Amino acid sequence: MDSSTPPSLERTSSDRPAGGGEATAGPRRRSWFPVLFLAVSAAGFAFLFWKLYLTPEAPPVPKADSVQATPVRAAPVIQGLLQLFSQYPGELDADTSDLASKISGRLNTVEVRIGDTLAGGEVVAIVDDSDLQNQLKVAQVQVEVVEANSQRVVARLRVAEGELERMERLFRELLISAQQIESDRSSVRALKAELKAMAAQKRQAEARVDLLSQQIQETKVRAPFAGTVGERYLDPGTFVQPGTPIIRLVKSGPLRIRFWVPEGQLSLVELGLSFQLTTQITESRTFTGAVKRVSSEVNRSNRTVAVEGVMGESTLSLRPGMYAQVRVAGGTIDGTIVPGAAVLKRVNTRGIETQGVFIAAKDVARWIPLDLLGRQDDRVAVKGKLSAGDLVLVFGHQDLGDGARVAVATFGAE
Numbered sequence: 282m283d284s285s286t287p288p289s290l291e292r293t294s295s296d297r298p299a300g301g302g303e304a305t306a307g308p309r310r311r312s313w314f315p316v317l318f319l320a321v322s323a324a325g326f327a328f329l330f331w332k333l334y335l336t337p338e339a340p341p342v343p344k345a346d347s348v349q350a351t352p353v354r355a356a357p358v359i360q361g362l363l364q365l366f367s368q369y370p371g372e373l374d375a376d377t378s379d380l381a382s383k384i385s386g387r388l389n390t391v392e393v394r395i396g397d398t399l400a401g402g403e404v405v406a407i408v409d410d411s412d413l414q415n416q417l418k419v420a421q422v423q424v425e426v427v428e429a430n431s432q433r434v435v436a437r438l439r440v441a442e443g444e445l446e447r448m449e450r451l452f453r454e455l456l457i458s459a460q461q462i463e464s465d466r467s468s469v470r471a472l473k474a475e476l477k478a479m480a481a482q483k484r485q486a487e488a489r490v491d492l493l494s495q496q497i498q499e500t501k502v503r504a505p506f507a508g509t510v511g512e513r514y515l516d517p518g519t520f521v522q523p524g525t526p527i528i529r530l531v532k533s534g535p536l537r538i539r540f541w542v543p544e545g546q547l548s549l550v551e552l553g554l555s556f557q558l559t560t561q562i563t564e565s566r567t568f569t570g571a572v573k574r575v576s577s578e579v580n581r582s583n584r585t586v587a588v589e590g591v592m593g594e595s596t597l598s599l600r601p602g603m604y605a606q607v608r609v610a611g612g613t614i615d616g617t618i619v620p621g622a623a624v625l626k627r628v629n630t631r632g633i634e635t636q637g638v639f640i641a642a643k644d645v646a647r648w649i650p651l652d653l654l655g656r657q658d659d660r661v662a663v664k665g666k667l668s669a670g671d672l673v674l675v676f677g678h679q680d681l682g683d684g685a686r687v688a689v690a691t692f693g694a695e
Contacts, residue, residue, distance in 0.1 A: 617664065
């Protein structure tokens with residue numbers, strides 16, 4: 282067998298590329314390395330860019346000590362008695378009168394203005410009385426005429442009576458007939474009847490004089506009682522009719538207060554009971570009074586009973602027509618008392634509304650549910666897990682949650 286290389290596997294010198302066959306294989310393998318290097322580098326830069334600029338950074342979890350505390354104010358819980366009051370709406374009242382003329386005429390003068398103080402019987406307005414004065418003069422003349430006519434009839438009657446007396450003697454002596462004596466008797470009776478009519482006319486004329494005199498007096502409108510002018514309706518020169526109001530007079534003296542008590546609380550009110558009264562105008566100032574009258578029926582529309590009291594003293598601070606609040610003592614509660622500002626309402630996880638307070642426990646707000654027993658002004662009697670001396674939050678606590686950090690300021694500090 283021929284051990285020489287087959288012709289197909291031999292390379293002649295003419296078949297090799299110039300420069301040698303081994304020299305061409307190395308460069309072909311090294312041509313992929315730069316491409317791979319660039320691809321890896323680009324991927325690295327892309328990952329680094331995404332990491333630095335596109336990935337959202339999670340916020341740092343704050344430590345418990347780094348949460349800012351909410352500034353609040355607190356007040357101590359106390360144990361003691363809480364005086365309860367029932368409060369009812371009311372209105373101040375007083376005797377008033379719209380003064381008017383009883384006759385028609387033109388107002389000559391109006392002597393007063395609003396705010397003037399009058400004594401009883403003082404003249405407040407004058408109506409023109411010239412027409413009444415003229416009528417009075419005519420009526421007085423009529424009285425004089427009737428009086429003169431009466432005197433003439435009296436004179437005639439005396440003559441007739443004398444004549445009748447003489448004729449009676451003659452008749453008894455049978456010197457004259459019955460017909461003659463009857464004629465004289467008729468004359469006397471007629472004169473007496475005329476004199477009686479004259480007396481009636483005189484009384485009528487005198488009554489008219491009295492009426493006109495009274496009307497002239499009534500042209501002066503007088504205050505029926507001491508008081509203060511609340512309103513002036515008319516000015517001089519106005520023509521008035523009987524009953525036309527000229528001024529409004531408010532009686533002087535302690536005011537009345539009318540208030541309404543629900544029928545279920547009527548047992549708290551009795552005659553002579555003292556009460557306290559406040560108004561929005563006088564703010565915190567308190568006035569006193571006593572119950573004088575209680576209505577005998579219940580209002581069917583609102584189920585209340587009208588109660589009337591009288592103020593203990595007169596004061597210019599209170600005026601008729603003012604709305605007021607009447608406070609009546611309603612018992613006491615002995616227990617835990619907190620400021621009213623401390624009590625809040627919250628809805629628990631079951632959707633039920635509860636009431637309670639926040640207490641400051643080592644700079645942390647803790648929610649304490651409570652039952653309210655009674656409220657009076659800014660103090661509330663409560664029942665719950667509170668002890669005397671506990672600090673309840675009274676300001677800055679409205680939006681807190683259970684466990685919130687707080688910084689307690691001294692109560693009352695600026």
